[in-house]
Amino acid sequence: xxxxxxxxxxxxxxxxxxxxxxxxxxxxxxxxxxxxxxxxxxxxxxxxxxxxxxxxxxxxxxxxxxxxxxxxxxxxxxxxxxxxxxxxxxxxxxxxxxxxxxxxxxxxxxxxxxxxxxxxxxxxxxxxxxxxxxxxxxxxxxxxxxxxxxxxxxxxxxxxxxxxxxxxxxxxxxxxxxxxxxxxxxxxxxxxxxxxxxxxxxxxxxxxxxxxxxxxxxxxxxxxxxxxxxxxxxxxxxxxxxxxxxxxxxxxxxxxxxxxxxxxxxxxxxxxxxxxxxxxxxxxxxxxxxxxxxxxxxxxxxxxxxxxxxx
Amino acid sequence: xxxxxxxxxxxxxxxxxxxxxxxxxxxxxxxxxxxxxxxxxxxxxxxxxxxxxxxxxxxxxxxxxxxxxxxxxxxxxxxxxxxxxxxxxxxxxxxxxxxxxxxxxxxxxxxxxxxxxxxxxxxxxxxxxxxxxxxxxxxxxxxxxxxxxxxxxxxxxxxxxxxxxxxxxxxxxxxxxxxxxxxxxxxxxxxxxxxxxxxxxxxxxxxxxxxxxxxxxxxxxxxxxxxxxxxxxxxxxxxxxxxxxxxxxxxxxxxxxxxxxxxxxxxxxxxxxxxxxxx
Numbered sequence: 001x002x003x004x005x006x007x008x009x010x011x012x013x014x015x016x017x018x019x020x021x022x023x024x025x026x027x028x029x030x031x032x033x034x035x036x037x038x039x040x041x042x043x044x045x046x047x048x049x050x051x052x053x054x055x056x057x058x059x060x061x062x063x064x065x066x067x068x069x070x071x072x073x074x075x076x077x078x079x080x081x082x083x084x085x086x087x088x089x090x091x092x093x094x095x096x097x098x099x100x101x102x103x104x105x106x107x108x109x110x111x112x113x114x115x116x117x118x119x120x121x122x123x124x125x126x127x128x129x130x131x132x133x134x135x136x137x138x139x140x141x142x143x144x145x146x147x148x149x150x151x152x153x154x155x156x157x158x159x160x161x162x163x164x165x166x167x168x169x170x171x172x173x174x175x176x177x178x179x180x181x182x183x184x185x186x187x188x189x190x191x192x193x194x195x196x197x198x199x200x201x202x203x204x205x206x207x208x209x210x211x212x213x214x215x216x217x218x219x220x221x222x223x224x225x226x227x228x229x230x231x232x233x234x235x236x237x238x239x240x241x242x243x244x245x246x247x248x249x250x251x252x253x254x255x256x257x258x259x260x261x262x263x264x265x266x267x268x269x270x271x272x273x274x275x276x277x278x279x280x281x282x283x284x285x286x287x288x289x290x291x292x293x294x295x296x297x298x299x300x301x302x303x304x305x306x307x308x309x310x311x
Numbered sequence: 312x313x314x315x316x317x318x319x320x321x322x323x324x325x326x327x328x329x330x331x332x333x334x335x336x337x338x339x340x341x342x343x344x345x346x347x348x349x350x351x352x353x354x355x356x357x358x359x360x361x362x363x364x365x366x367x368x369x370x371x372x373x374x375x376x377x378x379x380x381x382x383x384x385x386x387x388x389x390x391x392x393x394x395x396x397x398x399x400x401x402x403x404x405x406x407x408x409x410x411x412x413x414x415x416x417x418x419x420x421x422x423x424x425x426x427x428x429x430x431x432x433x434x435x436x437x438x439x440x441x442x443x444x445x446x447x448x449x450x451x452x453x454x455x456x457x458x459x460x461x462x463x464x465x466x467x468x469x470x471x472x473x474x475x476x477x478x479x480x481x482x483x484x485x486x487x488x489x490x491x492x493x494x495x496x497x498x499x500x501x502x503x504x505x506x507x508x509x510x511x512x513x514x515x516x517x518x519x520x521x522x523x524x525x526x527x528x529x530x531x532x533x534x535x536x537x538x539x540x541x542x543x544x545x546x547x548x549x550x551x552x553x554x555x556x557x558x559x560x561x562x563x564x565x566x567x568x569x570x571x572x573x574x575x576x577x578x579x580x581x582x583x584x585x586x587x588x589x590x
Contacts, residue, residue, distance in 0.1 A: 019492065020492075031423075045441070128337075133539070135565050148554075150357060153357055193583060
């Protein structure tokens with residue numbers, strides 16, 4: 001008796017799915033590992049550390065942190081550090097995101113109307129976006145320089161010499177505005193570019209039909225252009241919210257959080273607690289509050305945008 | 312009606328000019344100042360063109376402030392390696408996310424999207440400790456790994472959107488011809504997404520060139536510092552600033568990025584739009 005002859009099965013078709021699965025997994029492993037090891041684990045670890053008495057000296061001596069009954073959070077509230085910096089962060093984010101959207105939209109609309117050299121303008125207006133953030137900060141510090149700065153000179157001209165000294169960044173009531181201007185300068189280009197791409201997706205025949213029906217520019221903008229762009233707008237604004245919520249180097253370089261803590265955002269506060277005061281646990285408490293706020297803001301924002309696009 | 316249109320047309324150009332002035336004049340201002348003598352830079356009212364153009368500030372940057380070029384070189388090394396590895400890994404993960412739709416994709420995309428939201432400081436608090444344990448603090452290797460991880464979420468999604476545009480029939484044909492999966496990906500599909508690779512690579516290079524927080528927390532050794540961290544640690548004193556030096560540093564520091572952008576702007580613009588509008 002011979003060995004029963006098994007029908008020769010072609011390997012490929014049967015194993016295709018399994019092969020795809022293994023191949024896909026192999027391709028994803030490096031990215032997933034990097035993300036887990038260098039982003040997700042550190043973030044979870046920092047939330048955990050926010051409940052510990054954990055300072056730089058713990059790292060040096062190899063002593064683990066000790067649970068301290070929410071002391072990091074309590075101290076931040078008691079020293080009245082957390083609330084002002086939350087307010088500062090929100091004022092900064094709201095002002096910059098709104099102005100960035102409005103100015104970006106205006107610039108995109110102008111560049112999209114058939115003006116001459118639109119392509120040239122589109123590429124040169126991107127320059128601020130590629131300037132490194134720390135250098136953007138330096139550029140605007142020079143513009144705002146209290147004695148020789150250009151902004152002081154302009155103020156001098158427009159007020160007919162009544163302004164003798166103008167330290168935008170040295171004055172607690174104007175410092176945040178100064179940083180916001182620098183942030184707008186750096187971020188308007190990208191918003192404009194994305195909104196411009198959105199504008200180019202608005203179908204021309206719709207606009208023409210509306211013109212024939214006698215719709216004016218305002219109606220066309222609100223009833224046709226904006227609805228067609230809703231997904232691009234949503235993404236552009238949410239990118240702006242995240243970017244400004246996270247902004248650190250600009251503020252740190254321009255004012256270091258001063259004067260008189262007027263520009264201490266959550267980013268500055270967390271960095272200062274963790275790496276200047278060397279109290280990593282306290283810094284982690286700030287970033288934990290910061291992350292929670294960011295999640296709430298993005299959640300609310302998505303909700304708002306969803307109901308709006310339903311109309 | 313006609314005059315109204317004319318006024319509208321003029322208003323459009325005025326607004327355009329004002330916004331462009333806001334965006335571009337500061338650069339001009341820094342450039343002009345970098346060619347002034349220190350005496351002229353500190354004059355009030357300021358001059359809008361240098362009276363006696365000089366390259367003294369550049370010469371002094373090259374001769375007296377060599378540290379700057381150590382930071383500069385380090386920045387090229389770190390940003391270059393990060394961009395190369397990021398692009399390679401993003402090709403792999405972007406292809407997997409675009410082509411194979413398994414149950415885990417949903418979770419991976421959710422992880423990648425949320426990763427972009429976390430504050431960098433929160434990661435640094437933990438990495439400062441974790442990397443220290445593996446002797447990776449104060450090394451370019453540690454810094455590069457942390458930066459690659461920071462770049463991967465956005466670049467993977469961006470790369471996936473480029474793979475979405477490659478017709479699947481091309482791979483099917485290659486597979487029928489007996490090519491393996493890896494071979495198909497590397498020899499047939501990857502050449503088709505070269506613009507995407509460029510967009511991803513340049514984006515990663517640009518963002519890494521801009522990094523400040525990773526470098527300032529993970530590197531304490533001056534000889535290993537990168538540009539932004541080096542500039543702020545060495546040249547920004549609490550009380551006095553040497554403004555002509557700082558303006559020169561600003562120009563030299565932004566130059567590579569402006570050059571890269573203008574050279575590759577076609578890919579950059581396409582890539583950014585594709586990544587943001589689709590992702």
